[in-house]
Amino acid sequence: xxxxxxxxxxxxxxxxxxxxxxxxxxxxxxxxxxxxxxxxxxxxxxxxxxxxxxxxxxxxxxxxxxxxxxxxxxxxxxxxxxxxxxxxxxxxxxxxxxxxxxxxxxxxxxxxxxxxxxxxxxxxxxxxxxxxxxxxxxxxxxxxxxxxxxxxxxxxxxxxxxxxxxxxxxxxxxxxxxxxxxxxxxxxxxxxxxx
Amino acid sequence: xxxxxxxxxxxxxxxxxxxxxxxxxxxxxxxxxxxxxxxxxxxxxxxxxxxxxxxxxxxxxxxxxxxxxxxxxxxxxxxxxxxxxxxxxxxxxxxxxxxxxxxxxxxxxxxxxxxxxxxxxxxxxxxxxxxxxxxxxxxxxxxxxxxxxxxxxxxxxxxxxxxxxxxxxxxxxxxxxxxxxxxxxxxxxxxxxxxxxxxxxxxxxxxxxxxxxxxxxxxxxxxxxxxxxxxxxxxxxxxxxxxxxxxxxxxxxxxxxxxxxxxxxxxxxxxxxxxxxxxxxxxxxxxxxxxxxxxxxxxxxxxxxxxxxxxxxxxxxxxxxxxxxxxxxxxxxxxxxxxxxxxxxxxxxxxxxxxxxxxxxxxxxxxxxxxxxxxxxxxxxxxxxxxxxxxxxxxxxxxxxxxxxxxxxxxxxxxxxxxxxxxxxxxx
Numbered sequence: 001x002x003x004x005x006x007x008x009x010x011x012x013x014x015x016x017x018x019x020x021x022x023x024x025x026x027x028x029x030x031x032x033x034x035x036x037x038x039x040x041x042x043x044x045x046x047x048x049x050x051x052x053x054x055x056x057x058x059x060x061x062x063x064x065x066x067x068x069x070x071x072x073x074x075x076x077x078x079x080x081x082x083x084x085x086x087x088x089x090x091x092x093x094x095x096x097x098x099x100x101x102x103x104x105x106x107x108x109x110x111x112x113x114x115x116x117x118x119x120x121x122x123x124x125x126x127x128x129x130x131x132x133x134x135x136x137x138x139x140x141x142x143x144x145x146x147x148x149x150x151x152x153x154x155x156x157x158x159x160x161x162x163x164x165x166x167x168x169x170x171x172x173x174x175x176x177x178x179x180x181x182x183x184x185x186x187x188x189x190x191x192x193x194x195x
Numbered sequence: 196x197x198x199x200x201x202x203x204x205x206x207x208x209x210x211x212x213x214x215x216x217x218x219x220x221x222x223x224x225x226x227x228x229x230x231x232x233x234x235x236x237x238x239x240x241x242x243x244x245x246x247x248x249x250x251x252x253x254x255x256x257x258x259x260x261x262x263x264x265x266x267x268x269x270x271x272x273x274x275x276x277x278x279x280x281x282x283x284x285x286x287x288x289x290x291x292x293x294x295x296x297x298x299x300x301x302x303x304x305x306x307x308x309x310x311x312x313x314x315x316x317x318x319x320x321x322x323x324x325x326x327x328x329x330x331x332x333x334x335x336x337x338x339x340x341x342x343x344x345x346x347x348x349x350x351x352x353x354x355x356x357x358x359x360x361x362x363x364x365x366x367x368x369x370x371x372x373x374x375x376x377x378x379x380x381x382x383x384x385x386x387x388x389x390x391x392x393x394x395x396x397x398x399x400x401x402x403x404x405x406x407x408x409x410x411x412x413x414x415x416x417x418x419x420x421x422x423x424x425x426x427x428x429x430x431x432x433x434x435x436x437x438x439x440x441x442x443x444x445x446x447x448x449x450x451x452x453x454x455x456x457x458x459x460x461x462x463x464x465x466x467x468x469x470x471x472x473x474x475x476x477x478x479x480x481x482x483x484x485x486x487x488x489x490x491x492x493x494x495x496x497x498x499x500x501x502x503x504x505x506x507x508x509x510x511x512x513x514x515x516x517x518x519x520x521x522x523x524x525x526x527x528x529x530x531x532x533x534x535x536x537x538x539x540x541x542x543x544x545x546x547x548x549x550x551x552x553x554x555x556x557x558x559x560x561x562x563x564x565x566x567x568x569x570x571x572x573x574x575x576x577x578x579x580x581x582x583x584x585x586x587x588x589x590x591x592x593x594x595x596x597x598x599x600x601x602x603x604x605x606x607x608x609x610x611x612x613x614x615x616x617x618x619x620x621x622x623x
Contacts, residue, residue: 097460133529133543133550133572134397134615136499136506138418138439139455139462139483146460165417166439166457170374170395 074117074195081192086113087122090148092186094129097143099151107148110190111155121194124148126166127173129182134168141166148188163193218567219602220552220583230267231353233260234274234296236287243307248335252304252313255339259346259360260300262382262599264581265353269296285323292320300349311335315345317352327352356579357620364575364584364618365389365399365408366595370611376410378425381577381597381618383607389425400443400452401619402469408617409433409443409452409469420454422469425622434467434474442486445469446493446513453477453487453496464498464511477515486530489513491537497521499529508542508555521555524562528553530573534580541574541583552585567604578620586614 075081087110090103099107114120126141145164153159173189174181235257240249261268273294280286284301291299299318306312310332317327329348331341343360350358362381367374373393379386390396395413402408408423420434420443434440438457445452452469455462461481467474478484480502487498493513500509508521508528522528527545534541544553550570554563565571569589576583582598584607593612596604 132527133486135439135442135455135485136483136529138397138441139457139485142438142457142462143460143483150460164437167395167413168439170397170413 074120076195078192078195081195086117087190087192089187089189091183092144092188094182094186095132095140097140097147099147103148104151107151108155111152111157114152114157114161117195119195120192121161121163123163123165123191123193125171125189125191126164126168127171127185127187127189128169129185130169130172130177131182132169134170137168138166138170139168141168144186144188148190218565218604220565220585220598220604230263231265231297232269232295233266233298233300233349234269234277234291234294235260236291236299236301237279238301238313239303241303241305244304245306245309245311245335248311248338249304252311252338252342255342256300256346259343259358260349263346263350263358264601265350266298269294288318288320288323296320298326306332309335311338311341313341313345317349350579354579354581359577359579359582359620361621362578362618363405363622364595364597364607364616365401365410366608366613366617367396367399367615368608368611368613370613376408376423377613378622379607383595386608389423398442398615399617400445401617402445402449403447403619404449405619405622407445407449407469409445409454411439411441411443420452420456422452431471433469433471434465436465436474438462439485444487444489444496446489447491448493451489453489453498455485455487455498464496466513478511478518480518488531488533488540490533491535497531497533497540499531508540521557522562525553532575534576535578536580541576541585543572543574552583573615575616575618577618584616584618586616 075084088106090099090106093100124145126145128137128141132140145166149159149162149164152162169185172185173187174184238249238253257268260266276294277287277290280290288299297320299320300315301318302313302315304311304313311334313331315329316325319326327349331345333341340361346360347358350356359381363378364381365376365378368377371388374395374397375391376389376396376399377386378389390412392412392414397411399408399410406424408425410421410423411418412421418440419432420440421430422433423430433452434454434456436456439462440454440456443452443454450469451466453464453466456465456474462483462485463476464478464484464487465474466477477496480500482501483506484498484500487496489496495510495512497508497510499506503520506527506529507525508531509518510521511518525544528542530543532541538557540555540557542553542555543550544564545551546564546566550572551567552565552571552574567587567589569587571585571587573586574583575585584595584597586593587596587604590606593614594606595608595613595616596606599605
């Protein structure tokens with residue numbers, strides 16, 4: 001039967017392709033303390049009607065790990081480098097791609113580190129919780145990635161250093177089916193891909 | 196072939212069996228209509244006929260004839276009451292009619308070695324006339340396919356459209372450990388794995404002629420759109436635009452593919468020749484546009500857009516003009532699938548935080564939400580428009596269901612998670 005032969009041929013062909021591409025990204029979720037209060041929080045606490053001014057990149061803010069480590073001091077192994085948690089992920093509200101204030105703080109800290117390590121290249125991965133259709137979530141993850149990319153670029157990071165991909169709901173960090181899992185999965189995960 | 200449309204309408208005025216509480220997805224028959232009852236007479240078999248092939252043929256035929264919207268098999272206990280009148284086939288047929296058959300399929304097997312010949316006649320018992328007569332010949336290994344072909348023709352005789360029995364459903368399954376592209380028969384049997392990328396495969400879409408499957412794969416890192424010819428094993432990229440390259444939909448003539456891809460942080464609907472080439476951007480609204488579905492007449496494309504805030508269904512002419520919103524009553528509307536009649540859409544809506552299937556009649560704007568257990572999404576019409584496939588979590592993981600002849604859901608997958616069905620009449 002020609003159909004069966006064709007499918008077998010296809011399977012062989014894709015098997016060859018697949019062997020080269022089967023690495024799975026490690027799920028690195030570094031547990032780093034938050035940067036201290038940013039300009040955001042202090043200004044908004046000062047009183048109503050205050051214009052929220054976003055912080056300058058929080059260079060040297062407490063909690064940003066090991067600032068001042070030169071490129072040569074960074075681990076050479078990329079997996080190890082990612083595990084070290086120099087760059088923090090940012091999280092999103094349900095169905096939203098807008099950057100929250102905490103996300104802006106994290107990205108400011110990330111920017112500082114990226115400026116200190118100008119050879120580092122990263123991939124921004126957009127992720128979503130499971131509560132939308134698969135295709136919609138791919139598009140939503142894409143929006144989240146660009147919200148992060150555009151903000152980093154606005155803070156002075158060279159766009160050429162920032163790779164982008166959306167995984168939608170396809171690579172969840174937490175596998176549960178409740179808000180505690182979903183809130184972990186609405187994120188842009190930042191992976192160092194070169195140094 | 197003679198068409199029996201008027202005959203079927205005249206014959207089936209019997210009370211409906213569906214009750215209001217049932218989870219009915221499609222009322223394909225008018226209220227008060229019931230399926231035509233068909234009797235299956237014992238097939239005579241010549242010496243030398245492969246008994247295994249003959250029994251495969253009959254088992255397949257019996258199963259098929261009982262799984263359509265338009266007809267149902269005469270119950271076995273009724274059929275058993277019929278005593279053949281030797282030398283008087285007319286009297287025998289009257290006895291079939293007396294126990295409730297409206298149509299009678301008679302047949303015989305012949306052929307030897309690896310050949311099977313089936314001669315079949317369909318009798319309309321009210322008038323006593325032959326409605327259909329045909330001879331099939333093939334290798335014994337194709338006995339089930341012969342039965343499906345005959346069953347398809349009997350449905351075509353009653354409805355003007357062939358039955359679903361050779362149709363197949365492409366879908367995504369993670370049963371092998373990664374999301375791969377799979378293919379199965381319409382009833383869930385005979386699953387075949389089409390990709391072994393060990394990456395992420397998504398959004399399969401058939402070309403209407405059943406020759407090509409478009410789908411999204413992360414095989415090369417970024418999600419890209421690919422075209423696969425399952426019967427030939429050829430596989431090539433169709434779009435490597437930035438962004439998502441997802442939710443492909445073929446134009447009805449198979450010449451073009453609409454899909455969603457990004458530009459900046461937005462996703463738009465694009466159209467590309469199904470043979471490849473430079474994609475053309477069809478929509479320009481920023482935000483999320485995804486999930487295009489080409490109308491059966493080729494003139495318009497329905498898609499999902501967040502231009503008004505929440506995801507809603509919009510239609511645009513295939514030339515990129517005349518954008519209009521279709522859904523107004525939903526907090527969320529996505530994954531539109533056109534019925535082959537070009538009048539109805541099935542789509543995924545949200546009710547009380549759960550996904551549910553809804554249908555929208557574009558002539559009357561009548562919206563119908565089907566309230567099923569769990570989350571229900573990704574509706575896809577059968578090629579003849581009499582059934583829906585969809586994905587439900589009602590039994591735990593995501594599984595594909597199809598609607599049975601009266602529109603009730605029936606689970607057809609069980610291993611792993613199974614999602615995103617795309618249904619085609621015949622794989623060629």
